Amino acid sequence: MVARYERIAAELRDDILTGAYPVGSQLPSEAELATRHRAARGTVRQAVAVLVAEGLVGSRQGARRIVLGNARSQSFAELHSFAQWARANGYRIGGQVVSQRRRSATAPESARLGAGEDGGEVLEVLRLRSLEGEPVLVERTVYAGWVAPAVEALPADCASVTEALYDSIGLIFAYGEHLIDAVPAGAEDARLLGVRRGSPLLRQRRVTTTHEGRPVESSDDRYRAGSVTFSIRNSIGANPLTRRAGDLRFGP
Amino acid sequence: MVARYERIAAELRDDILTGAYPVGSQLPSEAELATRHRAARGTVRQAVAVLVAEGLVGSRQGARRIVLGNARSQSFAELHSFAQWARANGYRIGGQVVSQRRRSATAPESARLGAGEDGGEVLEVLRLRSLEGEPVLVERTVYAGWVAPAVEALPADCASVTEALYDSIGLIFAYGEHLIDAVPAGAEDARLLGVRRGSPLLRQRRVTTTHEGRPVESSDDRYRAGSVTFSIRNSIGANPLTRRAGDLRFGP
DNA sequence: TAAGGGAACTTGTACAAACAAGCGAGCACC
DNA sequence: GGTGCTCGCTTGTTTGTACAAGTTCCCTTA
Numbered sequence: 116m117v118a119r120y121e122r123i124a125a126e127l128r129d130d131i132l133t134g135a136y137p138v139g140s141q142l143p144s145e146a147e148l149a150t151r152h153r154a155a156r157g158t159v160r161q162a163v164a165v166l167v168a169e170g171l172v173g174s175r176q177g178a179r180r181i182v183l184g185n186a187r188s189q190s191f192a193e194l195h196s197f198a199q200w201a202r203a204n205g206y207r208i209g210g211q212v213v214s215q216r217r218r219s220a221t222a223p224e225s226a227r228l229g230a231g232e233d234g235g236e237v238l239e240v241l242r243l244r245s246l247e248g249e250p251v252l253v254e255r256t257v258y259a260g261w262v263a264p265a266v267e268a269l270p271a272d273c274a275s276v277t278e279a280l281y282d283s284i285g286l287i288f289a290y291g292e293h294l295i296d297a298v299p300a301g302a303e304d305a306r307l308l309g310v311r312r313g314s315p316l317l318r319q320r321r322v323t324t325t326h327e328g329r330p331v332e333s334s335d336d337r338y339r340a341g342s343v344t345f346s347i348r349n350s351i352g353a354n355p356l357t358r359r360a361g362d363l364r365f366g367p
Numbered sequence: 368m369v370a371r372y373e374r375i376a377a378e379l380r381d382d383i384l385t386g387a388y389p390v391g392s393q394l395p396s397e398a399e400l401a402t403r404h405r406a407a408r409g410t411v412r413q414a415v416a417v418l419v420a421e422g423l424v425g426s427r428q429g430a431r432r433i434v435l436g437n438a439r440s441q442s443f444a445e446l447h448s449f450a451q452w453a454r455a456n457g458y459r460i461g462g463q464v465v466s467q468r469r470r471s472a473t474a475p476e477s478a479r480l481g482a483g484e485d486g487g488e489v490l491e492v493l494r495l496r497s498l499e500g501e502p503v504l505v506e507r508t509v510y511a512g513w514v515a516p517a518v519e520a521l522p523a524d525c526a527s528v529t530e531a532l533y534d535s536i537g538l539i540f541a542y543g544e545h546l547i548d549a550v551p552a553g554a555e556d557a558r559l560l561g562v563r564r565g566s567p568l569l570r571q572r573r574v575t576t577t578h579e580g581r582p583v584e585s586s587d588d589r590y591r592a593g594s595v596t597f598s599i600r601n602s603i604g605a606n607p608l609t610r611r612a613g614d615l616r617f618g619p
Numbered sequence: 620t621a622a623g624g625g626a627a628c629t630t631g632t633a634c635a636a637a638c639a640a641g642c643g644a645g646c647a648c649c
Numbered sequence: 650g651g652t653g654c655t656c657g658c659t660t661g662t663t664t665g666t667a668c669a670a671g672t673t674c675c676c677t678t679a
Contacts, residue, residue: 116669116670118631118632118633119632119633120632139580144658144659144660145659145660146659154633155633155634155635156634156635157632157633157634157635158632158633158634160660160661161632161633168420170544173541173542173576173578174661175541175578175642175660175661176639176640176641176659176660176661177640177641177642177643177659177660177661178641178642178643178659178660179642179658179659179660180659180660181579181580182580183542183576184544194599194601195601289425289427289602290422290435290600290601290602291600291601291602292436292598292599292600293598293599293600293601294596294597294598295547295569295596295597295598295599296569296592296593296595296597297549297567297568297569297570297590297592298567298592299566299567299592313565313566313567314565314567315549315550315565315566315567315568316549316567317547317548317549317569318549324435326425326427327433328390328425328433328434328435338549340548340549340551340567341548344546344547344548345546345547345548346544346546347446347544347545347547347599348542348543348544348545349446349447349542349543349545350541350542350543368639368640370661370662370663371663372662372663396628396629396630397629397630398628398629406663406664407663407664407665408665409662409663409664409665410662410663412630412631413663426630426631427630427631427671427672428630428669428670428671428672429628429629429630429631429670429671429673430629430630430671430672430673431628431629431630431672431673432629432630620679621678621679622677622678622679623676623677623678623679624675624676624677624678625674625675625676625677626673626674626675626676627672627673627675628671628674629672629673630669630670630671630672631668631669631670631671632667632668632669632670633666633667633668633669634665634666634668635664635665635666636663636664636665637662637663637664638662638663639660639661639662640659640661640662641658641660641661642657642658642659642660643656643657643658643659644655644656644657644658645654645655645656645657646654646655646656647653647654647655648652648653648654649650649651649652649653
């Protein structure tokens with residue numbers, strides 16, 4: 116059973132994506148949407164809040180909501196899993212484990228993965244992943260000791276690790292923190308990706324946890340330049356004018 | 368007058384950042400927070416929703432909320448303005464206009480900035496910005512025709528364009544769409560930033576609009592590698608298990 | 620001892636009502 | 650003609666209530 120507000124949100128999203136509400140146009144008022152969907156105003160507000168969070172719709176007090184965009188930016192919702200992102204966009208993907216070994220965690224790794232839970236043993240995996248047959252991503256992942264057995268049981272050419280771990284032990288990657296920057300390709304990166312040493316790579320370092328907050332993996336992913344772009348939509352918040360003035364003059 | 372839920376959110380955030388609720392610990396239940404703050408449960412829910420959106424707190428039905436992080440990730444809230452971000456982090460910044468000229472918009476620019484509104488005239492500005500005295504960012508910005516006069520009136524070494532435009536014409540950068548990838552430094556980039564040609568740069572392309580949805584600027588910002596890192600926190604949503612299973616098997 | 624069932628607790632969804640605050644259009648006035 | 654003001658509309662905030670759905674833990678039972 117899908118929630119009512121989610122169905123309303125989906126309907127509105129469809130209307131936006133198909134152009135029934137073009138970019139720059141106004142959305143119906145909350146009152147009208149409420150009567151139209153036979154729902155309370157609160158429910159409609161919840162639905163619209165979803166679209167605002169997605170960046171499709173802009174909202175400010177007193178004025179009708181307007182449509183800001185008509186392209187779904189799913190990139191950060193899909194930030195957890197390369198395979199899911201690729202599949203959602205219709206790409207053909209591949210993956211191959213290059214090397215894999217158990218070792219004891221370094222100090223910073225222990226800190227990131229929840230110190231010394233397993234006597235400090237971790238599993239280090241180096242994977243090369245491809246998009247449309249082209250190698251695009253070098254993934255250096257350190258798994259916490261308690262998931263190591265499940266990861267070792269995976270086939271070397273497993274396409275979606277996220278999916279495989281969910282199927283085998285019901286593991287869910289619920290939360291993630293991501294750091295994104297640019298680095299030059301090292302010798303190994305260059306060899307695996309087929310680029311020159313020192314050429315630009317987009318790096319995404321991440322730490323992923325279960326929904327209990329237990330760290331699962333810490334990873335250093337490097338994308339070949341041009342292969343992948345991250346996209347984000349943002350807004351300055353619900354009460355732009357007053358908040359902005361304060362921010363501008365004194366900082367947060 | 369700050370909203371009640373925002374004050375409650377701020378209090379909770381403080382408690383998390385100062386360690387009163389350490390990472391991994393449980394937050395009080397909504398009912399307890401409600402009685403403690405003498406507010407309705409709905410208000411408390413709104414407050415906690417803020418923290419969940421910030422990625423500080425994880426939430427799932429039936430279980431107590433847990434603390435996920437204790438570092439404020441303000442990067443994407445501050446994605447609008449380099450100066451604001453830098454100031455909030457206590458950095459000393461500088462800026463200098465390298466070149467600036469009016470010209471007619473190219474076709475893709477017209478599309479991004481709201482086609483042909485002003486007969487297609489735009490203002491192109493190349494700025495070099497520094498952090499702690501070091502040049503770190505090359506900013507190639509194309510402003511829509513209607514803001515061109517205000518931008519031209521700014522001093523060449525204006526530190527915060529966002530702030531200056533707010534003060535002069537009340538302009539607010541309300542919404543933004545950002546594309547992030549890595550590119551090699553071109554000849555001009557290399558010269559301005561003091562790096563070798565071809566060395567990695569972190570590129571952020573963005574289109575910014577007012578809260579009426581009117582496009583203001585389209586920019587191509589390139590950061591020297593190592594100078595800036597973007598950070599994001601994300602989660603898979605409110606209903607992890609069911610949603611995840613569907614996503615995994617069939618895609619969205 | 621291990622498995623199962625259930626009860627208490629906690630978060631999610633939905634509705635209703637009232638007031639506050641900001642926006643925009645139209646109107647009166649100068 | 651332009652300026653300023655008022656009024657209606659729209660979104661934001663808060664409270665209260667009720668039920669649904671998931672989690673956790675304890676207690677019973679095999």
